[in-house]
Amino acid sequence: MQAVEIIQKKRNGDALTTEEINWLVEQYTHEHIPDYQMAAWLMAVCWRGMDDRETSDLTLAMARSGEQLRVCERLKPVVDKHSTGGVGDKVTLAVAPLVAACGVAVAKMTGRGLGHTGGTVDKLESISGLRTALTREEFLSILQEHGLVLAGQSAELAPADGKMYALRDVTATVESIPLIAASIMSKKLAVGASHLLLDVKVGAGAFMKTREAAHELARIMVEIGQRAGLYTEAAVTAMEQPLGRAVGNALEVAEAIAILRGEGPADVSQLCRHEAAELLVMTGSAPTREEAERRVQEAIESGRALAKLAEVCEAQGGDPQQIEQPERLPRAPVISMLTAPCSGYIAAIHAERVGLAAMRLGAGRFRKGDPIDHRTGLLLQAKVGDYLQAGDPLVEMHARSEEECAALRQELLACYRWSETPVQSGPLIYEILTPSQKGAS
Incomplete structure (x- = not known):
């Protein structure tokens, strides 16, 4: 050839x-x-x-290009969960220990943030001493002993994807749905879980800007999973406004802890409970959705979910006391409140612009390899649909200096759109795609 x-x-x-x-x-x-x-x-x-068969062939070839962990040969069921990325998306930090606390093993390899979307590895590294760079032996050992492992992506898994993605990044070929699907799924197949739940974000703060594009990406990935023998479902979920209230690494870890205590913001808590219950039903660990939701609630109320996160953090070298006492997480030296410029209902919060604002505080990277400041970020005090009086708290800025806060005020205010009449926030979950249906609402 x-x-x-x-x-x-x-x-x-x-x-x-x-x-x-x-x-x-x-x-x-x-x-x-x-x-x-x-x-x-x-x-x-x-x-x-590429057609579906070509995309599946490309994915399998990339998965076979390097090491394969085959974790389902050690434990079964063992699940993986992947999000295509968004602003304030700390769902994995809560869902993974929640599912593990319900008795289903979770093998999670995750990436760093690039651009306005945060990375789970960066968030985890807010925890003092926690190691995400694990050897194959460490990854498998921690998974087997604790039923949960949260690691950074290994260069040995699907190396063809690493080489191709670096090339796509500099040749304007990132925005191809077959190439995106093959990139995501090749790494998932190389890990070798028995079940995979995909969270495909759509909206202003996501890489997929339209429902049609998000549906097509989700459909192709479910198809790839089916062809490869990996049971895969995909949820298409909203990313018009930030998810939850925290945007920034240590702040998002603290919010994930609040979710595991049953005290998190309503939107992100709802999504975490839904995805955790879905994984229990997918694996047959719960016979019905109602039973799955009951078990998820019990894992939260009993404290087992939070204890599981502390347990695996300690196993990976992290300080478990920062999970038990999140006030011990890194804290920015300057905290300043931005107030509402007018009275009215919040009609929209542009997620991507909020993510970029957090980046300017040091919470994200403008270029691969840039250092980040785990302490910095934003805490939204109100969400779409809330009514505020002029002067009410709007956004709490966690920054390195007062000058950074002052420079960001107008940029943050431009993220908001206001209404004189009541506003309803849209749905959180648009559709669920399964191997048999590929598009069930």
């Missing part, structure tokens, strides 16, 4: 064979195909797309 022939075939809009895709991924992983040819092929995929 020749790379130029495969590039030309895809450029012309023809479907590639399984053998061609396998050869291309293998040769590129071993550096027998140069970046400039792979970049040309990626652009051809962006323009011409």
